[in-house]
Ligand code: MG
């Protein structure tokens with residue numbers, strides 16, 4: 001009799017805790033910061049962080065996954081398809097921006113965020129109309145149409161854009177001055193490098209005609225300052241926000257097979273990740289994702305026969321490669337990013353966490 005009762009009690013307890021566990025939803029993030037190191041594969045991180053004496057931001061993450069980066073029409077993606085997949089959740093053709101492989105405009109995460117009154121922003125070291133940021137707010141067949149991409153800011157689905165690319169707004173074939181048009185729509189237009197007293201609900205801030213300077217040319221702590229400025233304004237005016245920060249030129253150093261160029265850009269990105277993580281840890285409501293659209297250069301670390309305690313870097317290509325890239329996650333919902341998955345899953349996970357309160361339902 002006693003045994004029977006204990007058994008029933010055990011059953012009851014098991015049942016009870018099972019229901020409890022099943023009911024548990026992950027905490028919904030209020031802020032999502034997606035940091036994209038363009039062209040930043042594991043070899044880039046490994047080679048730069050060997051012997052680095054500063055703080056390694058990547059080592060601060062406990063949840064790590066791997067993303068398969070192929071596009072709809074090429075095993076080796078470009079940055080247009082590579083960022084579009086994060087923005088619309090579908091693999092598309094190389095070169096496409098915010099459109100699916102049939103060329104059809106799909107609602108982006110930024111557009112879905114605006115429907116829920118979230119703030120949105122991009123902060124980059126390329127032009128703000130370059131492939132990676134463009135994929136979050138524009139819908140065009142080709143990444144090369146930067147003047148056309150600039151016009152999409154008029155739709156007001158990207159609240160804050162900071163980077164280079166002034167000429168695509170002011171020196172256009174159609175003679176329009178998009179800065180005046182955006183200003184009339186409520187955007188603050190800034191172009192000086194002071195970063196002082198910029199308090200804006202909507203902001204287009206360009207600091208170069210096209211791409212920004214490289215770190216080696218003295219860009220300094222621009223990316224850090226710009227990221228903090230975007231965070232402050234998004235927090236102040238929207239509460240909930242989705243911010244994409246790109247280390248754009250990690251890719252450009254890779255295309256040149258120039259390790260020192262890439263290294264300086266990656267270390268700059270590392271300092272921004274550290275600052276974002278510090279703020280996220282203090283805040284408790286911020287999901288931080290660090291990943292790449294693809295690897296650039298086919299970089300490897302090979303034996304240095306002259307000094308076996310060091311290594312040599314070797315590049316296999318001036319283009320991109322098809323190797324998986326790491327995904328680092330911290331904050332509410334971070335656990336969802338462990339494992340090996342297609343790059344489309346990054347969109348799925350972000351969408352579920354931001355707008356579906358973590359209830360897992362596979363999108364078709
Ligand atoms: Mg890019």
Ligand code: ZN
Pocket residue numbers: 039079251252255296320
């Ligand atoms: Zn590239």
